[in-house]
Amino acid sequence: MKQLPLKESLFLGFCAALLIITKAAFRWHLGISGHAMFFTAFFLLLARSCVPFKGAATITGLLAGIAAASLGMGKGGPLVIGKFLLPALGIDLGALLFRRLGQSYLLCALVGALSGATKFFGTIAVDLLTGMDPSIAWRHSLFESFAAMVFGAAGGLCLPPVLRRLRAYGVVEPLISGERA
């Protein structure tokens, strides 16, 4: 696999930093589960769309997770890495499946929702490992992931107008195609 250029690595780092900083700054205390997925989906999709590299979202998610864990953000210490990594894997998977991601509102919302749905795996893994009743664990995880899917889709919907503008400026390649890895 060819190494990602330093400029693009740094851009992914900035996406990761902006992701955690917006999550911290715009913590809404709504009491609604999963609303942080709005920013997660948006910034991960942005990173994946601006950097034509197959693992771009995963790298961003990993960097955001490590930064969040190291800054003591979130609630799970090192476990917080999974909160960023799983949605990032969902977005990289979505970008592999849909070549025209970034041009279509529907696809962006779909991939955003897919990234939100990955919250199910993290939640159910922790619930089952702690010995929670499986039926309760399923309901709890579904409840958590449904809200995350809604907010993830909303975050995805914000991407196409930004990408259109970036393409007009000539700073982003026209499509997610011709990837380096």
Place this chain on the structure above:
Amino acid sequence: MFQLDLNKNRPASVRKPLLPAGIALLLCFFLSLAAILSRATWVLGLLTLINGGLLVAQGCERRTLVRGARLLLMQGGVVTGLYLLRYGPGEGLAPGLHISWQLFLVFAPGLILISAATTTAITRTLGRLLPARSAFVLAMSLKFLPLLLAEISTIYEAQLLRGARILPRDLLSLRNWPDLLHCLIAPAVVQALELADNIARAAKVREFGCLPTRSCWPGDEEHAS
């Protein structure tokens, strides 16, 4: 609006944490893992005592206690509520509270240990754990984030002067969100790309990447020690 200091929650008067950042990270991981895997009530009791001891030893701020209490109430409320709905008050209350306690102990070490350590200490520790290039990218992203936020703040002010409807009260209406995306987010991304390009060029002229290992000057903390 965007002036944000990562260390604003850590005033200088806060007592230095007892444990070094690396040990805190490791201990945090193992305590969380122990809470996940434990089933017996006495183990949870023991973990609670350890967490309580660490809370005192690390000299955590009141803010950390408030966050912990909020986490306990919210997470415990949802989980216990689901147990009560499924099994009724008679059979559901005790297991619901037990699981809520266990989940809290999964998250508590992160709140106590990591929030007490300084950002610099943890970044330096990560530099020892991560590959040199990843550590550089992460450190540079965090280092230059305040600069990027200042640039974004300038763009925000300029766009407000141009009449963009991006004030917080304007954003309560979804009709104004396109303004936010076009006038602030897109230029902010361009700014981030430009800053990344500048840093990459600066690193390149200093022969960054010629050696596989870290080749920069050690930094102030290592000098101090």
